[in-house]
Amino acid sequence: MTTLKASLKTIKRNYWPLIKSLQTALLLITGLAGFMSARCPVLNPGILLSLSGSLFLAISGSTVLNMWYDRDIDARMKRTCQRPLPSGQLAPSKALALGLGMSALGVGWAFMMMPLYGLVIFAGLFFDVVIYTMWLKRRTAWGIVWGGISGGMPVLAGRVLGLGYIDWVGMALCLSVLFWIPTHILTFSMRYFDDYKNAGVPTFPSTYGFGTTRKVIAVSSLIAAIAIAIGAVGFGMAVGYLRVIAVLSVGLFLLAVGSVWKPSERVNFGLFKYASLYMLGAMLLMALDGM
């Protein structure tokens, strides 16, 4: 019993932070929402379990691989230096094995369910780990575009699993996540500007300045809201739910414009938090509508 308790404690301390549970949960919800938007018989426990399991493993696996690859950057940043890898609590080889194992299991499971679904999941993992993290993140601030594309893959994958093919609605939903990512990541990179600078990671604020970054956030928030509305109308979302999405979108856009007009750390942080709630709310509405 004591050994089990100790093992659970170790997992919680050393392994749980590697998967960024909140981010993984949000992406998982986008995948479930994408599936439910296809209006297939959604309350099938077997499919829902497989969808959730494969997505969880693939998303968590790619996050662990990011953590493993970026451990030198994390060690130079005040916000992240206490994470299990840079702080030396966990050996890099263990994290690598875990990341590869989870990724392989997730992608393999997805391919067994449906090859096209597996391909979309694999694309998301490849864009995130190889293109974004290994290739572009340390070279250009524009690397986040690929981070955004990979972030849009779960919602597309979910819809593909429901339909059996890729359609324009799935692409619109994928685009909505892609354009939501800058609101999320760029507000974050402004908040931790010094950290990223010390670590030598190029970001929009360090490359183009805070003013331009805020304008980019405002424009991308607007595009994200439009894309989500197009996608929602495209799959026939109930008018009442569309009204809620419209209200939330107006809030997001006004907050983004507010951060350009009267910039402050508080508004910036508010925008970061609101953007997460916005995406969560929009995806929950999509899921509810599909039930």
Added chain:
Amino acid sequence: MKKIGIADRLLLLGTGVLAAYQVAVGIEGLELLPIICYTVGFGALLVSGLLLMILGFEILGSPITVIVSTLIPLSLSLGLIVEYLPRFTGIYLVFSVAGFLIVAISRYTLHGKGAAMVLAPIHGIAGLLLFGLPIWLVLQGSLASGFVMVGIGGALMGVGGLLLSFLKAGRPILSQTAILSVLPALFFLTTTAFIYGFAQV
């Protein structure tokens, strides 16, 4: 200033969820104009509840807060007028739009008493309508007695508005801590009363 606590956040989240429910489901089947009015009103409640939850009580000092808090009674009372006193729709629509713009502009051009003098009559008329019209309609026998809850919601909103106005004017009725302690609950109760009342129609 009092820090926002977990219970406060939960109440504000509840307010947001209730307002979202009303926008999504509660106003189905109405004509276009009332739907727009109630969407704006409950939408403002939803977004302001979320922002208060995220940013804490400090945002109450922002001019935007006053502007948004004007939007709520104006749009909800306009919805009531359109539905139940349609012959006054035109004039009240003009009053609402003009009133909102005047409050928005005055928040950035006037200070102190000037801004308060602009705000008071506009807020006052919208608040009195929101409080009185549902009660009058129920007394007339035009609507079910439960609709009186909309008026009670209006009254609760008025209490919140008064507490904050006096606090801002430097003559608080209660201490700042006491006001901020009851505000999330007041917000939640106001929204609940509105939703219950509208569901009786």
